[in-house]
Amino acid sequence: MKKIVLSLLLVFSAGVVSAEGVAGAPITVATDATASKPAVEAAPLSAMCTLSPASGSKVAGWVKFTQMKHYVLVEGDVTGLTPGKHGFHIHDKGDCSAADATSAGGHFNPTKQEHGRPNSAKSHMGDLGNISADSSGEAKIKFKDKIIRLSGENTIVDRAIIVHANLDDEKTQPVGNAGARVACGVIQLSK
Numbered sequence: 001m002k003k004i005v006l007s008l009l010l011v012f013s014a015g016v017v018s019a020e021g022v023a024g025a026p027i028t029v030a031t032d033a034t035a036s037k038p039a040v041e042a043a044p045l046s047a048m049c050t051l052s053p054a055s056g057s058k059v060a061g062w063v064k065f066t067q068m069k070h071y072v073l074v075e076g077d078v079t080g081l082t083p084g085k086h087g088f089h090i091h092d093k094g095d096c097s098a099a100d101a102t103s104a105g106g107h108f109n110p111t112k113q114e115h116g117r118p119n120s121a122k123s124h125m126g127d128l129g130n131i132s133a134d135s136s137g138e139a140k141i142k143f144k145d146k147i148i149r150l151s152g153e154n155t156i157v158d159r160a161i162i163v164h165a166n167l168d169d170e171k172t173q174p175v176g177n178a179g180a181r182v183a184c185g186v187i188q189l190s191k
Contacts, residue, residue, distance in 0.1 A: 044068060045150045049161045049185040051078060054101035057182035063141065063161055065187065067150040074128070076141035078163060078183065081133035087168030087178025088141075090126030090148065094158040096184035104160035104184055107175060110153075117170045119146050125154060127176075130168050150189070161185050 045067040053059050061078035091104035098104075107115065108126030116123030125147055131139040148156050163183040168176035 046190040047150050047157055047187050048190050049076075049187045051161065051163060051183040051185040052096065053080070053182070054096070054099065054162075054184045055165070055180045055182055056099075057165075057180075059163055059183035061139075061163075061183065063185070063187075064190075065148070065150055065156065068144075071144040071146045072148050072150065074141060074143050074145055076139075078131060078133070078139045078141065079137060081137045081139055081163070081182070082165075083133050083135050083137060085130040085132050085167040086139070086182070087162075087164030087166065087176055088128045088131045089124075089162050089164070089168070089175070089178075090128065090156050090187070091160045091162050091184075092126075094160050094186040096160055096186060101160070101162060101181035101184035104162055104181070108156065108159050115170075115172070115174050115176055121147065123147075126156075126159070127168075127170070129170065131163070156187055157189055159187055161187060 047065045049063040051061045051063065058080035059078060060080055061076060063074065063076035066073040090108040091106065092108050093103065093105040095103040107124040109124040111125060113123050116127055118127050118129040128145065131141055133139040150157055162181045164178035164180065165182050166179035168178040170176055
């Protein structure tokens, strides 16, 4: 009996004993290294944009941007569109104060490229292509973009999203012949 009590005293002085250890199974001793909790990963950086009507339209909606390791996930919902495809771009200025949204300036283009296809280093950084509205005028958005970023020198934060009246043909300069600006919203970091 003295032997068991002495063994238990030694184990208790060395650390924590598991329940199995007291009952005679192998003893597990927790050390400072194994007792510490794993580091909690930070949530991905994200930004939101609320779209409001422009140019007398009834187009409205929201767009969310989530910075992943190698891309930005773009998700959203836009209503009040005519059925079909509509140019969808990031513009240089986060200013939607003009009735026709011209206060947002031109496409975000810090690398001075020609207008073109999305996800191309040879296009405007703000060229996101088109969104497609169904027969009720709603466009559900979900795609990945490998060019835009939510932080750093060329961040899209505090810039505007513009939805256009027409299809972006992804070639006509300088904006793809996409027509009037029917919705505008400023991209802001989520809290």
